[in-house]
Each structure stands twice: as C-alpha cells, then as structure tokens.
Amino acid sequence: MTIQWFPGHMAKAKREVQEKLKLVDFVIELVDARAPQASQNPMLHQVLQQKPKMQVLMKKDLADASITKAWLLEIKGKGNQAIAVDVQKKEDIQQVIEVAREMIVDKMMRLQKKGVRPRPGRAMIIGIPNVGKSTLINRLAHKKITKTGDRPGVTTAQQWIKVKKDFELLDTPGILWPKFEDEAVGYRLAALGTIKDQLLSLEDIANYLLQHMSRFYPELLNERYQLEDTRADVVKMFEHIGQLRGALTTGGNVDIDKTAELVIRDFRSGKIGSISLERPSEGI
DSSP, rough: EEEEEEOHHHHHHHHHHHHGGOOSSSSEEETTTTSSTTTSOOOOHHHHHHHEEEEEEEEEEGGGHHHHHHHHHHHHTOEEEEEEOTTTOHHHHHHHHHHHHHHHHHHHHHHHTTTTOOOOOEEEEETTTSSSSSHHHHHHTTSSOOOOSSSOOOSSSSSEETEEEEEEEEEEOOOSSSSOOOOHHHHHHHHHHHHHHSSSOOHHHHHHHHHHHHHOHHHHHHHHHHOOOOTTTTOOOOOOOOHHHBBBBTOOBBHHHHHHHHHHHHHHHHHOOOOOOOOOTTTO
8 A cells, every 4th residue: 555645735845844944953853652653754854964853752641651651762762852742731841842942052052152142042843744733832832823723734834933032943834755655654644643534444544443452452442342352353343343332324234434433533532542553663
C-alpha cells in the first residue's frame, strides 16, 4: 500500500520553511507520543539541516507512559532535546519554555560579547497536521492565537507569536510528505487522525488497531469490549463489538463501518486506554 497525498499548500509550506529557517535559532518539532517516528516528517530532515532541535512528544496522556519514556531516552541519545507534553498541564508547558531558554543561552551570550543588544530567542515550530500544534502555541502564549481543530490542516499560514519575553515562535502549517512507502506508517497516521479518513477505509484502520491492541494491549481490549479471547479473528472481534455497542443495521446485522468508526473514535479519545502504536525497538 502506497498512500499519495501532497496538497499544493503543503508544497508551498515546505518552501517557506526553507526560506525562513535562517531567521530562527532553533526548531521545535512536534510529534505524536503514540507514534513518534511515524509522525516525524522525513522530508524535513533535509530542510532543517544542522539547526538545534527540541522534539516535543504531544498527547502523552494518550500514550503508554513506559514506551514514551523509552522514546525520550532514544531521542536524547541522538543529541536532541526531548519532552513529552500534555497541553492541559501547566508544568509541561513551563518545561517547554525552560528548555527553550536553555537552548538559546549560549547564542545570546555570544551576541552579547559582540556588543549585540539582547533579543528574544527565535524558534520555528513545525509538525504534521493534527498533532496539536495550534493548541500548544495557544498555551505557550496564554491566549488564543491560532485556530484549533480535530481535523488535519487547520493552520494554513505562517505567523510570529511572542511567548512572554523569552522567545518568539514562527508558526507553520502542518506538512506531510508526498507518499507513505511503509504500510505501517500509513495505518498509524490514519489511526491518529493525521491524514483524512477518506484516504483509507475505516474498516482497514480499525482492523489495524484491533490487531495491534490484541498483540500489545489485550487487557485494555478486554476491559473496554469484554473480549475475553483477544486472539480471535478480527471478523469475530468486529461482530462482538458491533453487537455489544449496538452498531447494527436496520436488519439487525452488525454495521461494519459504524463499528470501525466506534473503535477508531475510542482509540483517539483514549477511552480504550493509554496506547502506543510503535516502540523504539521496532524501527520503521
């Protein structure tokens, strides 16, 4: 399976990122804590060059805490700053600010020695669609600066946002890459809601989630859907969940699409539990 999806505004956004990179001191890259590698745009690796980077694992409250801890260790081991964030927690927002301060101290001291008047640090904030970028910016700025939404592509233009007196953020639209060669990456991003649901069938996305949870989180699957045999055929899982939750057609048969939508919605909202879709040892 190869998913191709590259809207014109994303191609334009990539060019603008390249052009504006020289204006910033460092980059804040947001990824989804449930799939930090799949939600990291490989296309931007070439663009970002050698800029210092802080990687923020968003939605940590929805991810498996032990797996998130392992991801943070791996990212830091590669020389980047890394933080896991729940945007509803003030201490997490403050930690982003503190790390940003640390990242600009050396540069500000060098400028001061050259006689340059101190200025706020400048950071570019990037991330794929629907990763929570607008919400984080609003929390950092302590006011509603950017629009938020639960669909990809809400932010469509770049803008500068002041964060106290500490630093300025250059917001950018969410950027996806031209196509997903790896089938697992496509399913993970679809499950997270990063790409439009119309690109893959709801049944296929739910099928992927059920198989993943059956392997790694059988106890959560059982608790949510009373699936005592979590190793059962996926078709039987659909039948059981549809019957249990009343996702039926007028004839009393299980409505596969409704059942799939229910499973996806439960995963995205965290109702099934804290679940990570990939772990450092897997690689992609």
